[in-house]
Amino acid sequence: MSADLALTPGPASSRWAALPVTTPGLVLDLDAFDRNLDEMAAIARAAGVELYPHAKTHRMAEAGLRQIARGANGLCVAKLGEAEAFADAGVASLFVANPIYGADKAKRALDLSRRADLLLATDSPEAAASIGTVFAAAGSRARMLLAIDSGLGREGVSPARAPEVARAIAAVPGVELVGIYTHEGTTYGAVDRADLEVRSVAAGRAMVAVAEAIRAAGIALPIVSMGASASARAVAQVPGVTQIRPGIYAFNDVGQIALGNASLDTAALRVVATVVSHPDPDRACIDAGSKSMSSDLVPASAHREEFPGHGLIVNAPGWIVERMSEEHGWLRWRGEGVPTPLPVGSRLEIVPNHVCMACAGLRRATIVQDGMVRGHWDGFGPGASE
Missing domain, CATH: 2.40.37.20 (D-serine dehydratase-like domain)
Structure with a gap:
């Protein structure tokens, strides 16, 4: 352009x-919004991956419910409070894609898990244990995804350390490690469409390789979750990716x-x-x-x-x-x-x-x-x- x-x-x-x-x-143009929702839902459906839109983009109950109604499997959020608010609105499946820590939040997460299918995030055995202790005491287990750093340098363990950390987290009482996730934010630095495709596919393949290494350590790990609107269309096509979490796609912006x-x-x-x-x-x-x-x-x-x-x-x-x-x-x-x-x-x-x-x-x-x-x-x- x-x-x-x-x-x-x-x-x-x-x-x-x-x-x-x-x-x-x-x-908000509702017709354009709906077309965007339908496009991404069709991409996910054709690729055989779950669509968990990142609803921290809007934090609006009506928008989230409309995403579910038009083909999303659940919603991704950044805060436990967002998850609680969407559950109050009737969303039944939620992923809090940001590590949480401590007994207070663990108690809230336990309550939430009793009224919604809940996934939690972590990248350390210590944080996982602070949640697992509360779940174990209640005779339950927190379903968790391990954060992987795919190059952004934010939260997440390095791919090399992932199997070791995954084994430690999987051993925590009250925790069930069910997947890995990342925010492949480096794809936003792409200089053109070809570069975006290369970066996106590379991120997806790297995450699948991490999952395979963890599975080799004896952990089933059914979920490989990718999270960026920049890359969603490409990573959905990478064999082994099971979930995408775009957020901005619903509205779009200059980025x-x-x-x-x-x-x-x-x-x-x-x-x-x-x-x-x-x-x-x-x-x-x-x-x-x-x-x-x-x-x-x-x-x-x-x-x-x-x-x-x-x-x-x-x-x-x-x-x-x-x-x-x-x-x-x-x-x-x-x-x-x-x-x-x-x-x-x-x-x-x-x-x-x-x-x-x-x-x-x-x-x-x-x-x-x-x-x-x-x-x-x-x-x-x-x-x-x-």
Whole structure:
């Protein structure tokens, strides 16, 4: 995609600026959302893998239930509180893909396991034991996946250490080790589609190899779980991968557009903002800052010339969100010729670079279908962050 195409409105542009939405606000195109859900569900179904969308992307009960209704096997979350909130909403299968520790959270996890099919994460025998002790005392076992570091350098043991750590965790009373998982975040650094395919397949194959090494140590390990929207389409096809956990795919954002996984038409969510200042022809300010859209640039530096700034302004090509403070988006003209005026009061539609942060910051989405407002979806309260 050329820089001109990236900054030129497509057929999905300028649909929502006039809607009765208080700015800054989220607007979700329900039809585009559903098409995205159906596409990924079909990919998972055809590949014979489970689909556990990462619902920390939105933290909205209605969105999660809609993902289940349209083919997801369960939901992935980042916090135990998120899992509890989705279980309250009726989701029956959940994976907390973030290690938890301690008796207090173990007791909550035990309670949750009695009303939902629950998977937990760990990457150490010590953390596993802090959970297993509580489950064992109740005559139960916590089903756990071992986190593997596939190159991001976040949580997870190295592939070389995985069999040793897996054996130690499998021996913990009250624990059943049932799989491995990773977040193959390095795939977001891909410079083009070919590079993305290579990185994704390599990550999937490396995880399958880790699983085989652990199985050779006598642990059944039925689940091999991969987790990134960037790579989901490719890793689903790797033999031996059994589960994918994409999150952003449901909405899409500039990061996915830059990778070639999405377009303006499949970017189902916009941040609507108002121009509140236009003191010079080549600069302006909007009422949406880092609390509304995040300060993230597109993940791969190779794409930042093509997709500059902190979001794609759909209905004002040539303008970019150059900088952000908490409540201000600082706009700068980067187009050719004389800047297009942005009168104070103008409303802009912006595809965020990182949709997860937009949902977390604004929390309420206005749902639009056929150009009409159909209602609102609200995100979970602060308790879901625990």
